[in-house]
Amino acid sequence: MRHLAAILSLIGLAVLVNAAVVGDLRPPPHWDPWAPLDVSAPATPVTGWKLARLERSPTACRAALESSRLDWQAVDDRPSDVGCGLSDAVRLTGGSPRLGEPALASCPLAVALAMWAHHGITPAAAEHLGSPVARLEHWGTHVCRDIAGTNRRSEHATANAIDIAAFVLEDGRRVVVHRDWSGAGPEGRFLRAVRDAACEAFDVVLGPNYNAAHDDHLHLDMGRFSACR
Ligand SMILES: [Zn+2]
Structure with missing residues (x-):
């Protein structure tokens, strides 16, 4: 509750500053919980709320995606009897962040990737x-399967998760989760920093610190749970 009060006071302060500077009684868009999410706008305490809203509003999600630097194509909905369908999904074909292989993604996953690239990577x-x-470099988004060791569908079943294994730099270097995660050097520090930043954009982030099944990739999803491990 104190957290909420602090956020509301900050929004109030943003309104006052905006009113004084530009004569507008609304908060600036990145402080306004109901303004569309702009991927490249500065992050504020209401950004997480805007991201969460995208999972309930395909229209707001598309608008946020339009503000990103991703290249994408809309994909027709694919109903499924076995929990592996697609709805409001897109195919990511390029732009930023560029994926090693084009991939299907739910709209909220695509927006979270763009947020992570801009504000974290x-x-x-x-x-x-x-x-x-x-x-x-990723190992896929859309795979019709259960969470290992359970009979519950993985977020991968609906293209709502991506597994990131490595980052290729413009100077040609590769930073690999399996090899570099624990290193004391810049590659290890980079990987741990982008894991922390991923937790600001995705609902679930599971990496090498979580368990042995994740010692070679970062699992990122926009599913029902919240985890940053
Ligand atoms: Zn995964």
């Missing part, structure tokens, strides 16, 4: 590696 690469990231 780009600054972490500049700080730790001195070279921008050219592309993300």
Whole structure:
């Protein structure tokens, strides 16, 4: 409750500053919980709320995707009797972040990827590696399967998850989760920084610190749970 009060006071402050500076009584869009999410706008305490809303509003999600630097194509809905269908999905074909292989993604997953690239990967690469990231190597998004060891569908079953194994830099270097995660050098610091940043964009982030099944990739999803491990 104190957290909510603090956020509301900050929004109030943003309204006052905006009113004084530009004569507008609304908060600036990145402080306004009901304004469309702009991927490249500065993150504020209401950004997480805007992201969560995308999972309930395909229209808001498409608008957020339009604000990103991703290249994407809409994909027809695919009903499924076995829990592996697609709805409001897109095919990611290029742009930023560029994926090593084009991939299907639910709209919220695509927006979270764009948020992570802009607010997490780009600054972490500049700080730790001195070279921008050219592309993300991934092991797939849409796989009709259960969570290992359970009879519950994985978020991968609906293209609502992606497994990231490596980052290829513009200078040609590769930063590999399996090899570099625990390293004391810049590659390890970069990987741990982008894992932390992923937790701001995705609902679930599972990496090498979680269990042995994740010691070679970061699992990122926009599913029903919340985890940052
Ligand atoms: Zn996964």
